Amino acid sequence: QTVNLMWSGAITGPTSDAGAPYAAGVEDYCRYANETNAVPGVTFNCIVRDDQYNNANTQRNFEEAIDLEVPIFLGYSTGGTLQLKPLVQEVGVPVVPASMHIGNIDPPNNDYIFLPTTSYSEQVIALLEFIAKESPGAKVALVVHPSAFGRAPIEDARRAAEELGIEIVEVQETGANLDYTAMLTRFAERGVQYVVHQNVAGPVAQILKDSKRLGLNLKHAGAHYTGGEDLLRLAGDAADGFLWATSFYLWNEDAPGIRLQRELGERYGRSEDIIRSVNYTNGMMAAGIAIEAVRIAKEKFGEVNAETVYQALMEMNWDSGFGVGPVTYGPDDHTGVDHLRVLQAKDGAFQPISEPFTSALFRKVHFQQ
Amino acid sequence: MSVHPVRPEDLGPILLEVNNIEVVYHDIIQVLRGVSLKVPEGRITALLGPNGAGKTTTLRAISGLLVPEDGAVRDGSILYRGRPIHNRPPEEIVQQGIVQVPEGRHVFKHLTVEENLRVGAVTQRNGSIREGLERIYHYFPRLRDLRNRLAGYTSGGEQQMLAIGRALLAKPRLLLLDEPSLGLAPLLVREIFEIVARINAEEGVTVVVVEQNASAALSVAHYGYIMEQGKIVLEGTAEALSENPDVKEFYLGVAKSGGRKSFREVKAYKRRKRFM
Amino acid sequence: MTYFLQLLVSGVVVGSIYALAALGFVLIYKASRVINFAHGQYIAVGAFTAYALAVFLNMSVWLAGLIALLTTALLGFLTERVFLKPMVGQPIISVIMVTIGLASVIDGLVHLTPFGAGNFSFPAFLPEGGIALGGISVSYPQLLAVGFTALFLLLFGWFFQKSTLGIAMRAVADDQMAAMSLGVSVEKVFALAWAAAGLTAAASGLVVGAISGLNLSALTAIGLKVFPAVILGGLDSIAGAVVGGIIIGVLENLAAGYLDPFVPGGGTRDVFPFVVLLLVLWFKPYGLFGTEEIERV
Amino acid sequence: MRYPWAQTGNYRTSYRQDTTIFATYWEQLSLWVLIAALLVLPRFLERSQMAVVDLIVIYAIAVLGLNITTGYAGLINIGQAAFMGVGAYTAALVAPYLPFWLTLPVGGLVAAVAGVIVGIPSLRIKHLYLAIATLAFQLIFEWIVGHSPALEQGGAIAMPRVTFLGYAVGFRNHHFFWYYVALVVLVLLAFAFRNLLRTRYGRALVAVRDNDRAADAMGMDPGRTKLFAFGLGAFYAGVAGALFAYWSRAVVIEDYMLSTSIELLAMAIVGGLGTFVGSFLGPAFLVLLDINVETLSEWIKSFGITPAGIDVASGLRPLVFGLVIVLFLIFEPRGLANWWRLLRSYFKNWPFKY
Amino acid sequence: MQLQVKDVTLTFGGLNALSGVTLSVNQGELVSVIGPNGAGKSSLLNCISGFYHPTRGEITFEGHDLTHASPHQITRYGIARAFQNIELFSGLSVLENLMLARHTYLRYNLLHAALFFGRAQAEEVENRRVVEDVIDFMELEPYRKALVGNLPYGVRKRVEVARALALEPKLLLLDEPMAGMTLEEKEDMVRFILDIRAERGTTIILIEHDLGVVMDISDRVYVLDFGEVIAEGPPEVVAQNPRVLEAYVGGAV
Ligand SMILES: Nc1ncnc2c1ncn2[C@@H]1O[C@H](COP(=O)(O)OP(=O)(O)OP(=O)(O)O)[C@@H](O)[C@H]1O
Ligand SMILES: Nc1ncnc2c1ncn2[C@@H]1O[C@H](COP(=O)(O)OP(=O)(O)OP(=O)(O)O)[C@@H](O)[C@H]1O
Ligand SMILES: [Mg+2]
Numbered sequence A: 001q002t003v004n005l006m007w008s009g010a011i012t013g014p015t016s017d018a019g020a021p022y023a024a025g026v027e028d029y030c031r032y033a034n035e036t037n038a039v040p041g042v043t044f045n046c047i048v049r050d051d052q053y054n055n056a057n058t059q060r061n062f063e064e065a066i067d068l069e070v071p072i073f074l075g076y077s078t079g080g081t082l083q084l085k086p087l088v089q090e091v092g093v094p095v096v097p098a099s100m101h102i103g104n105i106d107p108p109n110n111d112y113i114f115l116p117t118t119s120y121s122e123q124v125i126a127l128l129e130f131i132a133k134e135s136p137g138a139k140v141a142l143v144v145h146p147s148a149f150g151r152a153p154i155e156d157a158r159r160a161a162e163e164l165g166i167e168i169v170e171v172q173e174t175g176a177n178l179d180y181t182a183m184l185t186r187f188a189e190r191g192v193q194y195v196v197h198q199n200v201a202g203p204v205a206q207i208l209k210d211s212k213r214l215g216l217n218l219k220h221a222g223a224h225y226t227g228g229e230d231l232l233r234l235a236g237d238a239a240d241g242f243l244w245a246t247s248f249y250l251w252n253e254d255a256p257g258i259r260l261q262r263e264l265g266e267r268y269g270r271s272e273d274i275i276r277s278v279n280y281t282n283g284m285m286a287a288g289i290a291i292e293a294v295r296i297a298k299e300k301f302g303e304v305n306a307e308t309v310y311q312a313l314m315e316m317n318w319d320s321g322f323g324v325g326p327v328t329y330g331p332d333d334h335t336g337v338d339h340l341r342v343l344q345a346k347d348g349a350f351q352p353i354s355e356p357f358t359s360a361l362f363r364k365v366h367f368q369q
Numbered sequence B: 001m002s003v004h005p006v007r008p009e010d011l012g013p014i015l016l017e018v019n020n021i022e023v024v025y026h027d028i029i030q031v032l033r034g035v036s037l038k039v040p041e042g043r044i045t046a047l048l049g050p051n052g053a054g055k056t057t058t059l060r061a062i063s064g065l066l067v068p069e070d071g072a073v074r075d076g077s078i079l080y081r082g083r084p085i086h087n088r089p090p091e092e093i094v095q096q097g098i099v100q101v102p103e104g105r106h107v108f109k110h111l112t113v114e115e116n117l118r119v120g121a122v123t124q125r126n127g128s129i130r131e132g133l134e135r136i137y138h139y140f141p142r143l144r145d146l147r148n149r150l151a152g153y154t155s156g157g158e159q160q161m162l163a164i165g166r167a168l169l170a171k172p173r174l175l176l177l178d179e180p181s182l183g184l185a186p187l188l189v190r191e192i193f194e195i196v197a198r199i200n201a202e203e204g205v206t207v208v209v210v211e212q213n214a215s216a217a218l219s220v221a222h223y224g225y226i227m228e229q230g231k232i233v234l235e236g237t238a239e240a241l242s243e244n245p246d247v248k249e250f251y252l253g254v255a256k257s258g259g260r261k262s263f264r265e266v267k268a269y270k271r272r273k274r275f276m
Numbered sequence C: 001m002t003y004f005l006q007l008l009v010s011g012v013v014v015g016s017i018y019a020l021a022a023l024g025f026v027l028i029y030k031a032s033r034v035i036n037f038a039h040g041q042y043i044a045v046g047a048f049t050a051y052a053l054a055v056f057l058n059m060s061v062w063l064a065g066l067i068a069l070l071t072t073a074l075l076g077f078l079t080e081r082v083f084l085k086p087m088v089g090q091p092i093i094s095v096i097m098v099t100i101g102l103a104s105v106i107d108g109l110v111h112l113t114p115f116g117a118g119n120f121s122f123p124a125f126l127p128e129g130g131i132a133l134g135g136i137s138v139s140y141p142q143l144l145a146v147g148f149t150a151l152f153l154l155l156f157g158w159f160f161q162k163s164t165l166g167i168a169m170r171a172v173a174d175d176q177m178a179a180m181s182l183g184v185s186v187e188k189v190f191a192l193a194w195a196a197a198g199l200t201a202a203a204s205g206l207v208v209g210a211i212s213g214l215n216l217s218a219l220t221a222i223g224l225k226v227f228p229a230v231i232l233g234g235l236d237s238i239a240g241a242v243v244g245g246i247i248i249g250v251l252e253n254l255a256a257g258y259l260d261p262f263v264p265g266g267g268t269r270d271v272f273p274f275v276v277l278l279l280v281l282w283f284k285p286y287g288l289f290g291t292e293e294i295e296r297v
Numbered sequence D: 001m002r003y004p005w006a007q008t009g010n011y012r013t014s015y016r017q018d019t020t021i022f023a024t025y026w027e028q029l030s031l032w033v034l035i036a037a038l039l040v041l042p043r044f045l046e047r048s049q050m051a052v053v054d055l056i057v058i059y060a061i062a063v064l065g066l067n068i069t070t071g072y073a074g075l076i077n078i079g080q081a082a083f084m085g086v087g088a089y090t091a092a093l094v095a096p097y098l099p100f101w102l103t104l105p106v107g108g109l110v111a112a113v114a115g116v117i118v119g120i121p122s123l124r125i126k127h128l129y130l131a132i133a134t135l136a137f138q139l140i141f142e143w144i145v146g147h148s149p150a151l152e153q154g155g156a157i158a159m160p161r162v163t164f165l166g167y168a169v170g171f172r173n174h175h176f177f178w179y180y181v182a183l184v185v186l187v188l189l190a191f192a193f194r195n196l197l198r199t200r201y202g203r204a205l206v207a208v209r210d211n212d213r214a215a216d217a218m219g220m221d222p223g224r225t226k227l228f229a230f231g232l233g234a235f236y237a238g239v240a241g242a243l244f245a246y247w248s249r250a251v252v253i254e255d256y257m258l259s260t261s262i263e264l265l266a267m268a269i270v271g272g273l274g275t276f277v278g279s280f281l282g283p284a285f286l287v288l289l290d291i292n293v294e295t296l297s298e299w300i301k302s303f304g305i306t307p308a309g310i311d312v313a314s315g316l317r318p319l320v321f322g323l324v325i326v327l328f329l330i331f332e333p334r335g336l337a338n339w340w341r342l343l344r345s346y347f348k349n350w351p352f353k354y
Numbered sequence E: 001m002q003l004q005v006k007d008v009t010l011t012f013g014g015l016n017a018l019s020g021v022t023l024s025v026n027q028g029e030l031v032s033v034i035g036p037n038g039a040g041k042s043s044l045l046n047c048i049s050g051f052y053h054p055t056r057g058e059i060t061f062e063g064h065d066l067t068h069a070s071p072h073q074i075t076r077y078g079i080a081r082a083f084q085n086i087e088l089f090s091g092l093s094v095l096e097n098l099m100l101a102r103h104t105y106l107r108y109n110l111l112h113a114a115l116f117f118g119r120a121q122a123e124e125v126e127n128r129r130v131v132e133d134v135i136d137f138m139e140l141e142p143y144r145k146a147l148v149g150n151l152p153y154g155v156r157k158r159v160e161v162a163r164a165l166a167l168e169p170k171l172l173l174l175d176e177p178m179a180g181m182t183l184e185e186k187e188d189m190v191r192f193i194l195d196i197r198a199e200r201g202t203t204i205i206l207i208e209h210d211l212g213v214v215m216d217i218s219d220r221v222y223v224l225d226f227g228e229v230i231a232e233g234p235p236e237v238v239a240q241n242p243r244v245l246e247a248y249v250g251g252a253v
């Protein structure tokens, strides 16, 4: 039996620096699954589509995927996923986006969308908790990407800051600029101590470099897509001290998923840059979730379709080896890996400075739990 | 009048020879149908004819400026000092000493008068531009006063002077003038033709001038051709042409009685039925 | 006060990058009245060529930069020959669309190399840090930007005002046929303009690469930032490109410094230049230094 | 005429006849045949193919508008996607309160107002400067949406599911339903387009393009004519945008960004700028081309010969898109419409060669 | 008095194209304006037709103030012009060029136009008839559907005049309608001008460098030099004025 899978994301266009390795991850894991016969009796036909960060393309791809009767769809952007929500709800095909926007799994129309890991909101709140512990009452600025992706955690972050007794002095949206002097000096003038980023690596690196050049006493932290090897490479030693929250293991750690990633990357001729990319890991995990769900569905219901895969996801508890915790879903739990760690850049590498944990504060401010 | 009609050869060595050329625009519109003419060196040759006869086209064929108009010489040849030059790129032809002053002046509106002149010197390798400019200002003292004015803001006559001066800076041996009197007041027409005659006399520059204003052109020219519908229909020395009765009536506007025709009379002999 | 000065200084620095990019843009416009929407792509090509030479072939970044300048100039020259030459005499919209198509073609080609996605950074080739003047700091890559801009400004300024070839280039823009009648080779002029534009584009690519790393979309985006600068300065003015670029850089920074706190979400620097652009177009349609279209009836 | 169907040439014997669009009855007939074919088309296509057809129809509406502004009035507009966006956001805001057939014109009208506002610079500036002004408008539009909480800052605003004559439009019939809606809208707007262009409105547009000083001397206000051109072009875009919103079930800023504006321009050019048929051929060609290049690159990739890290599709799509534009401009500046013309005259004269 | 130009001065960055020009034209007159190049003849016409606005002075036409009016307003008052450098819609046919001149006579609205029904169609047909008459009058029948850009120069000049005529003006401004024409074509043009006047009583202001034409057909002549009127009167009188001879002809005619 052949099962079609499709990923649609930005290999080109905005955010392609994350999208390209992500796509590679999806592709390679799929291949691996076929080679190792991961689901007995099932071959996967994995289609990887570049939607150029354009929602019309995403939608077209998604609809084609439905015609191909994919049991589960791998998505990408925040905008694209938010747009698809009503349709996903209508057709009942599970979707795993790369975007960790909490809005994807908030009502309405949220039944079939599953985040692979903790949300941006949770990551940012975890960082705020960390900051509050380090310097109580700290003044914080939030710098975010000018898109739905960037704005995702703002509301939750404000509420969390209130709870934590720290002050969010400013929220700034910023894409790629050549210079951040104005913003940074103003932060400094207003007594900001920490800058928390929800962005992609490029702008963050530039901000870190400017911050260092200006000799400002600012500490920086950021959510999943801000960090990783890209940041280290672009910012150089300006990255030192950067705090990073993510649910993934890093390429230089000894985790089962990472070992697999290295092996596959080398086997399929990926460049070292890709192999080290956390988004490569990310893509592998997304593909992994899909394939694992298909495996469970096949094993349990004997047939693979959107409905059975959805049922499979509902009871999934898969230790992927890529994330710092198991991927678990349930009726009230649409985040896969519920744990995350805070890491810090030092001498050109990220070192974990916390154990994996889940943020109770996040649950409190977001779900009022 | 002499027994033999004077031929161009009699006026000087032939500098340029157009042999039976046919010119086609856009690969389909044939404009010249076998035009032949000879230009004696050191003389002024006039080319007259009604609108659309193909005078401009003939000049363009010589100077290579058919290219930007999507035209080409299909048949025949153009020999300059015995060497073929038809269908060569214009910059090459300018370098050999043939410069055309286009119809309608075409000054560079956004350049100053002096900059306009300097463009004329672009093909001059090492000659001093200063010297060339002085020469132009000698012929056209008015341009010296206007040297820093944008050419777009000068009057029609000044633009015509500029266009001629600009061409002279390219040190032509053969200057092609296309309707230099177009839109000029009588005073300026005369001034321009006087200067053309002086340039020809003082520097020995050979000139071909295309004109609607036949009397002005024939007053300075040595030899003339008359062209109609893409063909040369008449040629001769300027004097001979001025005496020709057809030329007199159709080009010089002389009435049968000998005096000037009045425009008031046109109504009488061309009235037609209409419906208004 | 230092706050203001710091904004001003870094505004000038960023502005001179825009100015450098705008220069190349203006060169093409000046000679051929073409707006080049592929300018950002040339910037990217320049930067990636230098990177490839420096990293893959282990050249010194300086040498790699030099070769990149020349290669991009050659690319400019070739694109003119291949794509723009057949367009002579076509309406402006067609020519604009050719450059847009060209941008897409170059994008596609870059995607067929390893540079399509991802972030890269030059090996260090400038000393660490920078100079600090009374509490205002400027890094070496930023100084490089200012230096390049000044250099090209002087070079092209002289060229267009004083050299015969430069004047002939302006003449071509004014009236091609008349220029041809005087022996100016229009083809050569266009090709030269595109080559020069390629050269300056590569220079901006190098500078941007040095300052903020290499990323295809970030590099090509600079091609858009050029518009406010050239409109402000005047589409066909070399000095205007530089002044316009610098003013836009400064205004951007002042907007970011003084407006952002009052606008929810901030980010005014991204839009402010374009608002300025519209205002300039309204009050001074030909910019500060652009030549006014002479229209007589 | 006794046998109108036997008519082969263009016999017009009165001024009134000379104002008709169709020279021959054959042409009228073939138009009806075409419309009939379009009506039954969905019977032969899959749902996902219909999605593509819908897209073409919707873009064709926007391109018709662009052809008014840019093709006929000669005002280069690099912000047509923003006008679509205005229509789409308007639709999203009013859709909960209005039936969809009212939402569409409302979207168009609001876009038309935006068009007139954007056209204001055209009162003072021309040509490329104007082109850049529209570009600025496009970018300012993107920024404003990004900063408007009421528009979800560019995030998704879901469009309500439409019920028509008591029948709810769902996933299975979504594309079929919107196909018919879009088709009706297209036919109406195309009809208006053709008519407008042969009246004083259309002539005025062409006049300001050709020579706005002379137009002024003819007693038409060039300023108002340009604003009209922008307004009308934007109206078409606005309607297209509103349709696009329904078609994609949600409004997201990414669909109305600069790249879309450029694609629309490309469609107009490839179709043949300022031509009627070009407004349909261009979108059809480029949309289908893109899909086929995608398929092609997937095919190439299936051989596994491309080096890792290089995505063929990502490279080929912009490459082919750009090449098509450039090649068309160089070799067939009059676009597909010209091929169409040649083809038609071939059939008209058949069996003769000329 | 139909047209009154009072003490008009026009300045371009310090340069006075016109200084204190006063001029009046009566209904049905044919008035010529002559003068050296750059004397300000075209500028004067541009002031009357609204393309330039005088720096000082005022212009009135049948009680309408033209001083600050825009060209399209002035056209509606009944003034039409032909340009010195041909300003046709070169991408359109002769017919379309002339139909454009009927713009202000067409009154149907956008809805009529979009449906092309009833009023729109009727008006189009009606105005088409007027245009055809003009085509006939100017003997342009063979070129009716030809693109203007491809026509010979002389014909294009004629189309310009025809287009102005299609506006059915009360005052017609002609800026060098015969420049660059052969004698024969000039004669044709003169014939048209005389006929226009004879058949329609249109007032005409003519700028022309060909003194022969001017002297033969004008009722009155104004001579401009350096933006000032240096002479005015019947042609025979003006032709004898020594200032005119010196400034314009540089000696005897
Ligand atoms: N670029 C062109 N494309 C097509 N036809 C052209 C072109 N240039 C000129 N023609 C045609 O060629 C014919 C001759 O034109 P040409 O300009 O040579 O005449 P001319 O004798 O100089 O007339 P004039 O006195 O009006 O300048 C005319 O019928 C004209 O329409
Ligand atoms: N738009 C303008 N800007 C600046 N100067 C102008 C403008 N229009 C005309 N001029 C100047 O005003 C003066 C008068 O020009 P105008 O065109 O009226 O002369 P003219 O008498 O019509 O000459 P010609 O017989 O050559 O047509 C000239 O010096 C001219 O340079
Ligand atoms: Mg001619």
Ligand SMILES: [Mg+2]
Pocket (backbone or CB within 6 Å): E041, E042, E043, E084, E175
């Ligand atoms: Mg004049």
